[in-house]
Amino acid sequence: MSSLINPSLSHTPPSTRGYNPAVGVLSNGLLTTTDVQHAFIAATAPSIALAPGKRNSMALRKTPEISLSALIYIFNELIINYNFNQSSNIAVLEKKLNALGYPIGIKALELHSTRSASPAAPETKRFTRVLDVLQYIHTHIWTMLFSKTADNLEKSQDNADEYMIIDNEPPLTKYAKPPKEFDQLNCNAFVAGILEGLLDAAYFSCSVSAHTVPVDGFPMRTVYLIKFSRSVLEREFVRFSR
Amino acid sequence: MTIYSFWMFDRHCNCIYTREWTRSSPLVPSHSSHSSVSSTSSATTLPAGAIGTVNASNQNDSAKLLFGALFSLRNIANKLGTLPFNEDTSVTDPLAIHRKNSLKSFATGKYRAHFMETALGLYFCILSDPNVADLQIVLKDLYADVYVNHVVKNSASDVDFPAEEVIGNESFVRGVDQLITALPAFA
């Protein structure tokens, strides 16, 4: 009773089980090292549970997979119903798709960092260089999202602040070629939003847009143009160019 | 492999002859007559020992549906298909250039309908099991041997049938049965 009336920090209650926000994380001597490992594994295990209480075969697989058809159908409904009928022009539609992908990017960064940590190396490093974070996206994030790596990573010759990630066959739009009226639209603005959210969460503020640049054999080839803001470039220059 | 039935339609779109070798009653019963052989005026008596019915389904919905299907598919075949004009055959067959593409058969998963149309617009149709091979020759024999001999050459029978009149003469019925039951496809 007295602990409730007296919330002062100087009076720390005896350590009991449970988390005390005034004190923070404590080792209360009840957890052994194996407990820590179990907790660690539970946190990093893939978290798809479709039927609670049932042994779900997908959760037992190493890399959980979902049907691409199902994902594309949901994504198409998203484009059609949520945006198509309500947007006046292509730019607005792309902006909406971008906004939809943004929170996913933030979560993707956290999720991947947690999952890629192993009991041997429990801490993941935070990226500080532009090239590092772009490499990370090119290989790891693409693998997490699409089960493949992106095809190319390029730096623009004309502008110092522009980088490009190229995907020859973007999985979400590989079956959908826009008709003539929507030639400029690339529904991968959604994926561009994911990238933008991810980079923003990693403290590289930028804007990302998706452009269709077809090439022989790859009619839906998409280029994600990443334009970093001035502050990022200045920081890069100050820190890393000696 | 079985042969289910044989139908004939004239150019006025009437069903003028039906012979069914099924052991159960027809699928779409008509409102006026039913499948028993001796109780209705339109049914014809069968030769002794024969199975099935004769002329019991002529006014049935299934007769009309079958005619409709045959007519529509025959029109599709005429309109869509072109027979290549071969200069060699036109010497022996001066009418070759006027020949229209004709429907031979159509099939569903349950049955196959073999079809022949004569020059005067008479339709001959045999419904059989889907696996039965082409019965075009049988249909031609039915026309040339049985119909021509027992109906056309028969001074006592009509050639241009008024509505609801059917081919009932015994020699024709016997001739059809003889021809069909002799086929290897007839189980």
Add this chain to the structure above:
Amino acid sequence: MTIYSLYILNKAGGLIYQTDPCPGLNKLSANEYLVLAGTLHGVHAIASRISPTAPTPNTGFFGTGKAVAGNCNTSGLKSLETDAFAMYVFQTVTGLKFVLVTAPGTRAQADAAELVLCRIYECYADYVMKNPYYSLDMPIRCDMFDEKVVEVTQVVV
């Protein structure tokens, strides 16, 4: 197997796609093709009603719990043979009909035609159904689908 034409009919019997890889059929007006499609749709339905055998209940789904992905055409019009061409009809669980018109051939050709129609159904499921710009039951105007159909029909010819 020379493929003269491919038609796709929606579940109401309207013609939504037509392609003619090889010449060999008469050229009709656009209206006549629509009438042709409607007629085929009608005859397909009629053909199941004049069956001389009793209809079997459709137990495929109830037995396995899975929908049939192939040709669901058990009692409707399946094939048509004439002097100049042969026509094969493939119907899906959703009522969509794929109609292939080829040069006349033996009965064995029906299996090959079914295979071709199956592959075209797959292309349809990928490049038309997953296209957000396509509305259901409307005429198909998808470039990628056209290319894939050409690929499939070329391989056979």
